[in-house]
Amino acid sequence: MKSRCFALDLLYPGIYSNLMNASLHALRVLVFTLAAPLFLSACSAAEQGGTGTVILAASSMQEAMTDAANAWAAEGHAAPTLAFAASSALARQIEGGAPADIYLPADEQWMDRMEGLDLLRPGTRSDLLTNELVLIAPKEDGEADWNMTRGALLNRLGDDGRLAIADPQGVPAGRYARAALTHLDLWNAVANRLAVAENVRASLALVERGEAPLGVVYKTDSMASDKVRILATFPADSHPPIRYPVAVLASSDSRGAEAFMAFLKSPEAGAIFARRGFGLVE
Structure with missing residues (x-):
């Protein structure tokens, strides 16, 4: 028994509109019967023993949260339903x-923002995980690790290459990237050389396909791909701390939501997240 998971693609606003107006049953019908061919990726398996908790998680959580959800289901609980997209897109859906x-x-x-709009169940919010920000290149690019300087960055981009980052206007990975590049006095050098993607996994894909010679993603994203390599890690003090908070939504009627939340904070889940490259918040 495994969780069902989907990576939501902002290229399909019609589906997003439907999600916003659907009932819980209609959401599942829509996602499970129509969405799979349209979303960036999808995975599913037969559920047994009831309907699981529905989790909206950041794109960078795909592998780790799928592993955690499968471990929860393996213990005999209802398999969770997972949906992945940019944090900003998920917030708009909520x-x-x-x-x-x-x-x-x-x-x-x-x-x-969700808390300010009273969209969270009081007392359930907490910080769960941390991450790091890295600069990546295609794996076949075998150049040794190097220090990020203006000249080195521009030389690596060449005449028409672009730096892949998530949308810095709202997507967390993009905001962290802009903050780090600004701190290192590199933002002005690359601001007009960006390949802006809708989420961090889309940025990763641009580098994987060789459409961008460089990209800024989370460490965990680079670990999830065998097509990229880390060139450098941004200093922790070059951007705000990368933290992944978690909370039950006020509108939730799931009897298992808080139990699954407790599992996410357990040593078993912590080991799963650590294997995927995440840091743990005590």
Whole structure:
């Protein structure tokens, strides 16, 4: 018994609109019967023993949260339903009334917004994980690790190459990238050389396909790919701390939501997250 998971693609606003207006049953019908061919990726297996908790998680959580959800289901619990997208896109769906039980974004700003709108169940919010920000290149690029300087960065981009980053206007990975590049006095050098993607996994894909010679992603994203390599890790003090908060949504009627939340904070889940490269918040 495994969880069902989907990576939501912002290229399909019609589906997003439907998600915002659907009932919980309609959401599952829509996702499970129509969405798989349209989303960036999907995985599913037969559920047994009831309907699981619905989790909206940041794109960078795909492998780790799928592993955790499968471990939970293996213990005999109802298999969770997972949906992945940019934290900002998920927040907009929650604001629009999309039925779900748990929100797990990649930064505290979007969770602060949900809390300010009274969309969280009081007392359930906590910080769960941390991450690092890295500069990546295609794996076949065998050049040794190097220091990030203006000249080195521009030389690596060449005449027409672009730096792949998530949208810095709202997506956490993009905001962290802009902050780090600004701190290192590199933002002005690359601001007009960006390949802006809708989420961090889309940024990763641009580098994987060789469409961008460089990209800024989380360490965990680079670990999930065998097509890229880390060139450098951004200093921790070059950007706000990368934290993944988690909370039960106020609209949730799932009896298992808080139990699954407790599992996410357990040593078993912590070991799963650590294997995927995440840091743990005590």
